[in-house]
Structures are given as C-alpha cells and as structure tokens.
Amino acid sequence: MNFFGVMIMSNEIVVVDNSLVTSAYHLTLNEQRLILCALKKIEPMVEMGENQVFYISRDDFIELGVNPDIVSQEIRQATRDLMKKSVTVKTPLGTLEMPWLSEVLRFDKNAEQKLRELYPNPDDYDDYIRALRLHNLIDSFTHRADENIVARVVFHQKILPLLSNLKKNFTQFSIQDVAEFKSTYAHRIYQLMMQYKSTGYVKITIDDLKFMLMLGLKYALFADFKKRVLDVAIDEINGKSPYNVQYELIKKGRKFVAIELKFAPKVKEKPLSEPTRDQKTIDIFDNLTDQEQDIIAQKNAYADSIGATAEHRQNLIKQALKQHQDAIQAEQEAKQRKKAERQAQKEHEKQQLELARKQYEQILASDTLINAYIANNINPQKMRASLQKMRYEQGNFREVFRMEKYKFEQLHHLRYLNLKFLQ
Structure with missing residues (x-):
C-alpha cells in the first residue's frame, strides 16, 4: 500500500489512512461533502477498478445539511471546483501531489431528447452506441432514470490505489459526526x-x-x-x-x-447523590421532570381543597406519578417496537435487493429469460421515444434488458416488475 488511502464502510464510517489525515489539501465545505458522498459508496476491502464511477445525488448532499432549494447548484459548482484541486502528501522521496478527479459528468435533464434529435433514425443506432461507449456513458444513461442524481465523478487513476482495499494504519469517524460542520x-x-x-x-x-x-x-x-x-x-x-x-x-x-x-x-451529567432518606418517606423532589413537578403541584392543590390527611395526600401523589411513569414506559416500549420494526424492514429490503440482483444476473445470462422479461414487463406500444425504444426496434433485446437494470436496484421500481416467469 502506497502512503495513504481512504474507504467508507457500509454503515458510513469513514476510514482514512493516517498519512492522508496530515496531508496537505484545502477543500471548500461542498468539495469536502462531495468527496465523502463518493467515498461512502466504495465497497469495504474491495479494490476499485479503473474508471469506476460514483453518482452524486441530491439526497446525499441534503443529508449533510445543504439547503434542498439550491442543492443541485451546489453539487454542480462543487464538481467544477474539485476538478481543479489536488492533494499533497509527504513521502520519503519528497512531497507527492496528485489530482482528486479525472472527470465529471454533470447531467442534463434534457439529454435524452437531444440525443434523439442527433440520432433520429433507427439506422443511427450503432453510431449512437459507439458515441456513448467512447465517453464511457452507457451506464450513466441508465442512471438518468433517477432524477435525484445530479452528477457522476471518476477519481483520477493515480489516486485509485490510495482510496480502497486498505488493511492497516486507519483513522475512522462517522460521517454523521461531521455532518453539521460549517x-x-x-x-x-x-x-x-x-x-x-x-x-x-x-x-x-x-x-x-x-x-x-x-x-x-x-x-x-x-x-x-x-x-x-x-x-x-x-x-x-x-x-x-x-x-x-x-x-x-x-x-x-x-x-x-x-x-x-x-x-x-x-x-451526560449524572445527578448528584442525596443523603439517605427514611424508606417510608416519598422521595418526591429527587430527579423530577417538569411534568412530574406539575403533577405533584396539582395533587397537592387538590389535597388542600379536600382537606386530605398526610397519608391520603401521599397516596394521591404516588398514584398519579405511577400512572405518569407507566405512560412514559409504554411510550418508550412503543418507540422500541417501532425501531425494531424499522430495522427488520431495512433488513428485509436489503434481502429483496440482493435477491433482485441475483435475478437480474440470472435473466441476463439467458436469451429465453430476457425475452420472457420483455414480454411480461415492456409494452412496446407505450414506449416513449428513447434509446431503449431504438434498441427494441433494432431487435437488440439484451441491450433493452440492460437498460432495465436500475429497476432491480430500487425498491420503488422493483415492486412493479412481473418476475413470475422465473418461478
């Protein structure tokens, strides 16, 4: 491993090689956010391949505190600025300087229409595909189905070995720890x-x-x-x-x-210990919340109004506090149940996406299954003018299916797929 590296674990713990911590670079706040958003998508302990792309979404930046009203502009400006930045690290041979990024694609929401105007005829299909491959845009065109994605970045090949597959000398911290930093x-x-x-x-x-x-x-x-x-x-x-x-x-x-x-x-500060009290005395002034103090005040006022004895007064307070504490406990238990349900749902969704990934690979490996998928999920009469329709008209059903990959990666698309033919 050369000098330093970075990776992001799946639970958004940033893992940074120690020498990167003390390297020299200056990023704006949004450039720092851009780096974190890209790196958190790296698979832990997996070496990145050349030209691996990372998609930056509006949600990525919003989670780090960016105003939703201007988030797209902020992402686009950050990509422009970061293309000009480099990082310098001290090495035994001297200071080593390298750029962060090799390329940025800022998506145009009207790209598909422009491409259709440039390649209007089915006979243009091969030229169209060659143009996309020339600029490494095949996969990116599929991702434009998600309007949440604003840009695509590629790290410079010189820095790739420094950003993945790290095994020692780490510094780590949670992205959430720094999310509010300005x-x-x-x-x-x-x-x-x-x-x-x-x-x-x-x-x-x-x-x-x-x-x-x-x-x-x-x-x-x-x-x-x-x-x-x-x-x-x-x-x-x-x-x-x-x-x-x-x-x-x-x-x-x-x-x-x-x-x-x-x-x-x-x-959290612990409450100061109090002198030992008579076990028969109600401890009504120790660690009380505002609500509990209000309850006691109300019961004392009621006891005064009815001329209650001291024992009756204590029983009124005890009963009221117990009812309040039971309600608090019930609320906490309900929150715990909801948390457990959310965790179970998250795990279920993870399993669904893993199954969908395997199903996509299974279909892709068989022309018969590809034809069955298209027959069950694509109505050519309702296809709008697009690259996918062009491929369909050319009879290139494998490429048509490849354009469907994003539906296997997003639950809100996956639930509408008819995959019964796989059973």
Whole structure:
C-alpha cells in the first residue's frame, strides 16, 4: 500500500489512512461533502477498478445539511471546483501531489431528447452506441432514470490505489459526526483528533498544522491564526460533534511552536447523590421532570381543597406519578417496537435487493429469460421515444434488458416488475 488511502464502510464510517489525515489539501465545505458522498459508496476491502464511477445525488448532499432549494447548484459548482484541486502528501522521496478527479459528468435533464434529435433514425443506432461507449456513458444513461442524481465523478487513476482495499494504519469517524460542520478547518482538525482517539491526546507543530491546511503565508500574525482557524474549529467541534476538546499552545522562547489537543467523548451529567432518606418517606423532589413537578403541584392543590390527611395526600401523589411513569414506559416500549420494526424492514429490503440482483444476473445470462422479461414487463406500444425504444426496434433485446437494470436496484421500481416467469 502506497502512503495513504481512504474507504467508507457500509454503515458510513469513514476510514482514512493516517498519512492522508496530515496531508496537505484545502477543500471548500461542498468539495469536502462531495468527496465523502463518493467515498461512502466504495465497497469495504474491495479494490476499485479503473474508471469506476460514483453518482452524486441530491439526497446525499441534503443529508449533510445543504439547503434542498439550491442543492443541485451546489453539487454542480462543487464538481467544477474539485476538478481543479489536488492533494499533497509527504513521502520519503519528497512531497507527492496528485489530482482528486479525472472527470465529471454533470447531467442534463434534457439529454435524452437531444440525443434523439442527433440520432433520429433507427439506422443511427450503432453510431449512437459507439458515441456513448467512447465517453464511457452507457451506464450513466441508465442512471438518468433517477432524477435525484445530479452528477457522476471518476477519481483520477493515480489516486485509485490510495482510496480502497486498505488493511492497516486507519483513522475512522462517522460521517454523521461531521455532518453539521460549517468550517473546513473543523473537518481537518477533527480527523486529526480521531487518529489519536484511543489516547485522547495529540500534539502537532504549528508548521505541520499550517501545512495540512495549506495556509502558506495566510494568517502570518499568530493572533489571526488563533482567532480565525483554531478557535473557529475548536468551537465548532465542541458544539457539533460527539467530543469535547481543549487546546494548549506550546511556546519556545517568544514564539508559539506547537499545539496540544486534549479531548474526550461527551457524557451526560449524572445527578448528584442525596443523603439517605427514611424508606417510608416519598422521595418526591429527587430527579423530577417538569411534568412530574406539575403533577405533584396539582395533587397537592387538590389535597388542600379536600382537606386530605398526610397519608391520603401521599397516596394521591404516588398514584398519579405511577400512572405518569407507566405512560412514559409504554411510550418508550412503543418507540422500541417501532425501531425494531424499522430495522427488520431495512433488513428485509436489503434481502429483496440482493435477491433482485441475483435475478437480474440470472435473466441476463439467458436469451429465453430476457425475452420472457420483455414480454411480461415492456409494452412496446407505450414506449416513449428513447434509446431503449431504438434498441427494441433494432431487435437488440439484451441491450433493452440492460437498460432495465436500475429497476432491480430500487425498491420503488422493483415492486412493479412481473418476475413470475422465473418461478
């Protein structure tokens, strides 16, 4: 394995080679989001092939906090900017610089109509297919059936070995941990912290940190660097991540030369212990919620109005609190049931998609099954003018079926397929 690499596990835990954490690059917030959205689609422990494509959807960016009203524009701009960016890592031979991406396809919602105008006749079919293959667009055209997809990116071939099939020297963190970050400096410093997660302590020189962040001569005054980089990042990590962090500046002579970070997971404060009470006394003031305090106040007012004895008063309060606690417990149990149902549904959907993948491969391997699929699922009279219709008119039913692949990958399409002929 060369120098560094990245992969994303299926549960959206980002796994980053340690040397990438301290490499030099500067990404905007949306460029950082774009990288994460692409990398989370990599299969864990699987080496990527050359020209492997990654589709970036509106939902990907919205989950990371982008305004849905402008999300498509944000994705398109991020792809334009990231094409110009590179990453630099220190190696034994010197600093190695490489680009992130080799190509970007920003989808045109009117692409199919334009292609039909360019290739209007069935006789143009072979030229049409050659044009798509020339630009590696065959698979992408199928994905345009999903209007949620905005762009397709391909990592540069020089960086491919550094982005997959990693086996050691990892730093890992959850995408959700950084989803609310607005500062790119917070992203980088948080990753540095996670490299030393087991100790909760990291020390780095100011020069190395500036190298990481590609600051160059920016913020030459240390006071500006502290205010606009360190304090902004630390405040955001404390406010929006699962960790609390403090830093201390290290001086050599009159100059600050290093920074120490000390951090730990956030924990809920435990209630202070109370003196031992008489077991017969109702503990009505310990750890009460606002609702419970309201209940007690109401019962005390009612007891006063009826001239209740002390024992009666206590029984009224006990009964009311028990009813309230039973209701809370019932609500929690209902939430647990719903959570279990969601998990079961998610597992069921996963199994459905796995079965659909196998069914797609089974059909693709047999001309007879392809013909049966088309007979049961495609009505040529209702086919709109499209690449798929052109293939149908040419009698190329295998290509027609290949265009149906996306339906086997999305449940809302899969449920409408008639696959009884496979039984």
